[in-house]
Amino acid sequence: MKKIKLFFSVILLGVSVLVTSCKKEYQKTPYHAIESFTVTDSAGSPLKAAIIGDSILLYWPPFANTPASITPKITISEGAGINPASGAPVSFSTNTVYTVTAQDGSKKTYKFYPMINLPAPVFEVGSSDFLQIAGYIIIKGQYFVADTSQTHLYLVNAGEKKFSLPLANDGSFIFNSTAILSQIPADGTIDTGYYKLRMISGKNTVTKGPFHIAPPNIYDVFKGFIFNEEGKTLKAGDQLSISYSTVAVLKKYYPKTMAITLLVTPENGSPDVKYNIALSSRTDNKLTFQLPQNIITGSLSNLQVTYDGDQFAPFDWYPDKPTMITK
Known part of the structure; x- marks a missing residue:
């Protein structure tokens, strides 16, 4: 009888050990690495x-x-x-x-x-003594991240206000890891004065300057001239007009009126006759003039748009198609 009790005790002990072992084997772990x-x-x-x-x-x-x-x-x-x-x-x-x-x-x-892992950009500003509104700005160096989402270019005034400069590689502008060609905005946001140039490329920021920004060149303000009466026949007293494109700062920096100078070749082949004609009207995209009553008959050989007493001639036209003047 004692042997039987001892046998059952051993069995119960073995089952208890087995159950305890199974519980440990299937215990949920706390590891989350x-x-x-x-x-x-x-x-x-x-x-x-x-x-x-x-x-x-x-x-x-x-x-x-x-x-x-x-x-x-x-x-x-x-x-x-x-x-x-x-x-x-x-x-x-x-x-x-x-x-x-x-x-x-x-x-x-x-x-x-x-x-x-990017080194800070290193660069110099080309022609820094001749920076102008509406003009181009040239930057040469290295370590530029050629990605417009990671690289940004600004002009920064004395009050630390930032003005964004455009970045693209589309024929008009250049933007790669060693060179940038951008343009100073002519929308009226930037005035003349001293500005620093700040480049943020990746996690790096580099600031140069200050540099002086001058008024726009007249050739950057008046652009795309078209002589609307080219190839036509005009009479004394008729109007002729010049269409052009411009930028927002035109009136601020070039408020004066414009004139034209005409050269007319007489029908008899005599030397050209010169006429200075005042402006009749001016809009943001057109200049209008009236031919004088005493203008000779002949062909128009040259037309110049002048500004500020002939100091500038942003448009100098020679005919591809003959423009005639008759009575």
Whole structure:
């Protein structure tokens, strides 16, 4: 009988040990670590992020194009889950956040930080003594990030107010890693005076100057002239007009009226006769003049638009089509 009791005691002890062992084997774990985070760069090479605390630091190669999104491969603690999932596209920005959930339901949040390894831009301003409103500004150097979302160019006045300069590579402007050709706005936002030039490229900011900005050149203000009566026949007393394009600061810096000088070749072949004709009317895109009653008959050989007592001649026309003057 004692042997039977001892036998059952041994069996009960074994079952108790087995049950305890099973409970330990299936206990939920509290682990919620990101163990590795790997992406592929623009050249196809793998990049492994550094996991420090709750931060994912991914160092991107200098001057490589930065993507809008990445598709990382992520390993985490055994039995844990992650959102967004490994292999899911995410934004290449600090807006990306991961949450790792352990088996026991505890969570840990990780924030993604793209680290762009870029040296500060180095540059000089070309022809800095001749900067003008509506004129071009030339910048040469190196380490410019040729991406309009990462590089910005400003003129900054004495009060630290910033005025944006356009950046593009479209034939009108140049924008690459070593050269920038931009234009000083002529929309009235920038006045003459001293300004610093500030470039923000990636996480780097470089400021040069100050530089003096002068009034616009008349040839940058009056542009695109068209002689509307070219190829026509005109009579004494008729009106002729010049169409043109301009910029917003025209009236501020060039308020004076304009005139024209005509050269007419007589029908008999005598030397050209010169006429100075005052402006009849001026709008933002057209100049109108009236031919004098005493003008001779012949062909119009030259027409000049003049400003400020013949000091400037922004338009100097020679005929492609004959323009005749008759009585």
